[in-house]
Amino acid sequence: MFEGLSQKLEGALQSVTGQGRIDEVNVAETMREIRRALLNADVNYQVAKEFTANVKEAAAGEDVLTSVTPGEQLTKIMHDELTQVLGGEHEGVEMAETPPTVILVAGLQGSGKTTFCAKLARHFRKEGHAPLLAASDVYRPAAVDQLKTLADQVNVPVYSVEEDGEIVEDAVRVADEAVAEAQNTARDIVIIDTAGRMHIDESMMQEVEDIKTTVEPNETLFVVDSMTGQDAVNTAKEFNERIDYDGVVLSKLDGDTRGGAALSIRTVVDKPIKFASTGEKLDALTPFYPDRMAQRILGMGDVVSFVERAQEQYDEQEAERLQEKIRSEEFDLQDFYDQLQRIQKMGSIKELMGMIPGVGNKIRDLDIDDEAFTHIEAIIQSMTPKERAHPDILNGTRRRRIARGSGNEVRDVNQLVSQFEEMKDMMKTMQKMTSKGQDVDISSLMDKITGGGGGQGHSPR
Amino acid sequence: MGFLDTFTNWNDDDEQEKLEEGLDKTRDSFFGKLDRMVRGKDTIDAEVLDELEEVLITSDVGVDTTLDIIDHIKARVERDQYVSAQELDGLIRDEIAKLMLEGAEERPADFTAPLPNQPHVIMVVGVNGVGKTTTIGKMAHKYRRAGKSVLMGAGDTFRAAAIEQLEVWADRAEVPLIKQAHGADPAAVAYDTIEAAEARGADVAIVDTAGRLHTKGGLMDELAKMKRVMGRKIPDAPHEVLLVLDASTGQNALRQAEEFIDSVDVTDLALTKLDGTAKGGIVIGVSHQFQVPVKYIGVGEEIDDLQVFDRKGFVQGLFKGVEG
Numbered sequence: 172m173f174e175g176l177s178q179k180l181e182g183a184l185q186s187v188t189g190q191g192r193i194d195e196v197n198v199a200e201t202m203r204e205i206r207r208a209l210l211n212a213d214v215n216y217q218v219a220k221e222f223t224a225n226v227k228e229a230a231a232g233e234d235v236l237t238s239v240t241p242g243e244q245l246t247k248i249m250h251d252e253l254t255q256v257l258g259g260e261h262e263g264v265e266m267a268e269t270p271p272t273v274i275l276v277a278g279l280q281g282s283g284k285t286t287f288c289a290k291l292a293r294h295f296r297k298e299g300h301a302p303l304l305a306a307s308d309v310y311r312p313a314a315v316d317q318l319k320t321l322a323d324q325v326n327v328p329v330y331s332v333e334e335d336g337e338i339v340e341d342a343v344r345v346a347d348e349a350v351a352e353a354q355n356t357a358r359d360i361v362i363i364d365t366a367g368r369m370h371i372d373e374s375m376m377q378e379v380e381d382i383k384t385t386v387e388p389n390e391t392l393f394v395v396d397s398m399t400g401q402d403a404v405n406t407a408k409e410f411n412e413r414i415d416y417d418g419v420v421l422s423k424l425d426g427d428t429r430g431g432a433a434l435s436i437r438t439v440v441d442k443p444i445k446f447a448s449t450g451e452k453l454d455a456l457t458p459f460y461p462d463r464m465a466q467r468i469l470g471m472g473d474v475v476s477f478v479e480r481a482q483e484q485y486d487e488q489e490a491e492r493l494q495e496k497i498r499s500e501e502f503d504l505q506d507f508y509d510q511l512q513r514i515q516k517m518g519s520i521k522e523l524m525g526m527i528p529g530v531g532n533k534i535r536d537l538d539i540d541d542e543a544f545t546h547i548e549a550i551i552q553s554m555t556p557k558e559r560a561h562p563d564i565l566n567g568t569r570r571r572r573i574a575r576g577s578g579n580e581v582r583d584v585n586q587l588v589s590q591f592e593e594m595k596d597m598m599k600t601m602q603k604m605t606s607k608g609q610d611v612d613i614s615s616l617m618d619k620i621t622g623g624g625g626g627q628g629h630s631p632r
Numbered sequence: 633m634g635f636l637d638t639f640t641n642w643n644d645d646d647e648q649e650k651l652e653e654g655l656d657k658t659r660d661s662f663f664g665k666l667d668r669m670v671r672g673k674d675t676i677d678a679e680v681l682d683e684l685e686e687v688l689i690t691s692d693v694g695v696d697t698t699l700d701i702i703d704h705i706k707a708r709v710e711r712d713q714y715v716s717a718q719e720l721d722g723l724i725r726d727e728i729a730k731l732m733l734e735g736a737e738e739r740p741a742d743f744t745a746p747l748p749n750q751p752h753v754i755m756v757v758g759v760n761g762v763g764k765t766t767t768i769g770k771m772a773h774k775y776r777r778a779g780k781s782v783l784m785g786a787g788d789t790f791r792a793a794a795i796e797q798l799e800v801w802a803d804r805a806e807v808p809l810i811k812q813a814h815g816a817d818p819a820a821v822a823y824d825t826i827e828a829a830e831a832r833g834a835d836v837a838i839v840d841t842a843g844r845l846h847t848k849g850g851l852m853d854e855l856a857k858m859k860r861v862m863g864r865k866i867p868d869a870p871h872e873v874l875l876v877l878d879a880s881t882g883q884n885a886l887r888q889a890e891e892f893i894d895s896v897d898v899t900d901l902a903l904t905k906l907d908g909t910a911k912g913g914i915v916i917g918v919s920h921q922f923q924v925p926v927k928y929i930g931v932g933e934e935i936d937d938l939q940v941f942d943r944k945g946f947v948q949g950l951f952k953g954v955e956g
Contacts, residue, residue, distance in 0.1 A: 207695050210689055210694075210695045211694070211695055211883055212883070213692075213882030213883050213884070215690070216686055216689045216690045279880065279905075279908070280761070280763070280905065280933075281760070281761025281762060281763060281878060281905075282761060283760070283761060310933075311797070312796070312797045312799075312800030312801060313793040313794075313796035313797035313799070313800060314793075314797075316792070316793035316796045316797075317791070317792045317793035317794075317796075317797070318792075319793075320792030320793055321792050369905075369907060369908045370908065370909070371907075371908060371909060396761065396878075396880070396881075398759075398878075398881045398882060398884040398885075399880050399881065399882060400692035400880060400881055400882020400883065400910070400914065401689070401690045401691065401692050401882065401910075401911075402692070402879075402880045402908065402909055402910035402911070403880075403882075405909045405910075406880070406908070406909075423759075423760065423761075423845065425845060425847070426759070426845040426846070426847050426884065426887075427846075427847050427884070427887055428882075428884040428887075429883070429884075431882070432882070451760070451791075
């Protein structure tokens with residue numbers, strides 16, 4: 172599913188390798204792969220068409236750099252183009268000059284409005300504001316209860332209108348009164364949760380329009396499920412025509428959707444994507460990052476940053492030195508420690524693994540504890556240089572001292588030492604493979620990990 | 633490789649289309665276009681395939697399935713030689729409908745049909761916000777109206793007010809609801825539900841589950857556990873595992889189906905929110921690729937807005953309103 176796009180492009184562009192520039196002919200075939208990638212990512216058909224034409228234009232006549240393959244280069248051009256369309260300056264929520272700031276939240280059924288409203292309320296509370304939630308979803312069974320439960324969790328009050336224990340089905344009234352309530356109770360932000368509605372449901376669209384004209388919100392947000400397919404353009408357009416929203420919220424981005432709808436929406440309505448909602452936990456609300464989204468749509472993983480960071484940390488000389496050490500079985504705990512340091516400089520392990528195409532969504536739920544390294548480092552730091560170089564001298568007394576010195580248990584030290592021995596065995600095995608003529612070197616391993624995106628040390632295809 | 637040819641000429645086709653729009657303002661349906669395109673020709677040309685491709689892709693059928701369909705049609709045309717647009721139109725619809733699996737007899741979609749098991753246990757699963765609870769409410773109502781006794785289980789103990797929401801539907805459908813407190817073990821609720829269904833001699837037990845993204849391993853395991861627990865009480869239960877898909881979902885529905893099938897062996901699909909402009913074409917690929925039939929479609933928020941899936945009608949819908 173997540174074959175690297177750059178690899179595919181490589182295939183399509185094989186005929187051009189060696190040619191000096193990307194021209195009309197060698198790009199044409201590649202465009203097909205790009206279209207497929209975009210359509211597979213749920214980018215709208217027409218939008219994909221336009222986008223591909225733009226990339227084609229941008230690519231035509233570009234000099235092929237000698238350091239990268241044409242496939243890589245084209246991927247980069249596309250990535251840049253995509254980032255540009257998705258992006259622009261990050262925009263926050265427009266605040267009112269005189270409080271309360273009124274925020275209207277609308278969208279289709281099941282797009283995640285209520286959860287988003289609670290997250291937004293929490294976000295503002297953390298910034299020192301006093302938000303009030305308005306329960307304007309007066310139709311869906313238990314929608315008000317749902318909002319109240321979530322609001323409780325973030326300690327924000329909810330305004331709802333009930334008569335004789337029944338919800339009054341007047342969304343405009345709830346919104347209007349909530350604003351007055353905020354003024355009376357010195358709440359500086361009102362977030363209006365509305366019922367999910369189909370964009371072709373005339374009376375419901377009229378209702379949200381009425382809410383908007385009545386309360387005159389400072390900010391109107393359109394929430395859209397990031398898994399939405401081709402229809403995203405229709406709903407985004409229709410809602411925009413009716414309520415002229417200020418920004419888009421992409422919800423459920425914690426799944427493995429490629430999220431092409433983001434590109435479609437940005438193209439058909441010129442409104443910024445302001446938030447990404449990523450999970451059911453109420454703190455899972457992040458600003459929207461165009462470049463990450465671009466990579467996601469292209470199914471690239473974060474190849475670009477991964478390669479960059481790997482290059483920063485692994486220069487060729489270092490890799491050679493390391494190989495020599497492994498070969499001569501001199502790899503000791505000090506080397507191990509140095510490697511850990513390097514890896515950590517590249518970022519968190521989970522983040523790093525997430526950048527690898529095809530791995531990203533598989534580890535999203537894994538708890539990879541970066542703290543684990545802290546213990547290992549502390550243990551090694553508590554060893555003398557001699558102990559690091561010759562782990563076999565680590566007897567009981569020394570291990571007890573190291574454990575005390577690093578604030579660990581003796582069994583942690585034991586575990587580290589035995590893990591290290593295992594690792595050395597693995598390295599020996601790799602060495603044997605190499606000596607049998609199988610070419611295993613660090614840079615080719617890097618290549619494998621990055622799906623051929625590695626810059627230096629490229630093996631010829 | 634029709635896709636390749638047609639795709640490569642995209643931009644040129646664009647201009648062509650604009651030109652033709654000027655010339656021919658009467659085009660209002662896919663069939664109308666088809667008629668215009670095949671008039672006086674005896675082979676299928678790129679333009680027809682182009683048009684078909686756009687219809688399918690914009691209905692969320694997906695690139696791979698679209699390619700499959702186009703290949704099938706090319707092969708059929710070579711073999712059978714169509715003569716008129718009408719024949720080609722029928723052929724296209726036929727090929728698409730054929731990709732979708734027919735329902736299984738032991739799980740009849742018709743609510744009045746006799747069920748092979750008593751209680752017939754149905755577990756309803758899906759990602760967040762697809763309309764599981766609403767679908768359950770509608771199903772309970774339809775079964776009841778068909779004269780069957782129904783029991784619902786509030787297995788979504790996670791989402792805020794999910795139990796209350798199902799309670800409202802239970803009232804509307806006039807069926808009893810088995811529930812525990814918010815935060816209770818959903819497997820225990822599932823067990824209680826089918827135990828009660830057995831004790832009361834109910835015909836149908838429908839168990840709700842919390843929406844979960846298919847990428848959350850732990851939550852998928854929890855779902856598998858719910859299923860196992862039911863099987864311990866009644867062998868073969870649940871007899872039906874219904875995966876609810878939102879018609880507006882794009883290619884990710886394939887991933888959802890894959891993961892849910894992997895965890896709980898989905899037997900049928902329900903496609904919701906077909907009352908909007910989304911065509912829900914992704915179910916073609918899902919049904920074909922995973923060999924799971926589509927059983928129901930949701931077409932609104934009212935209790936009666938659930939229909940038994942009809943392949944022909946669905947394909948009809950794909951071509952309805954194409955390019956006004």
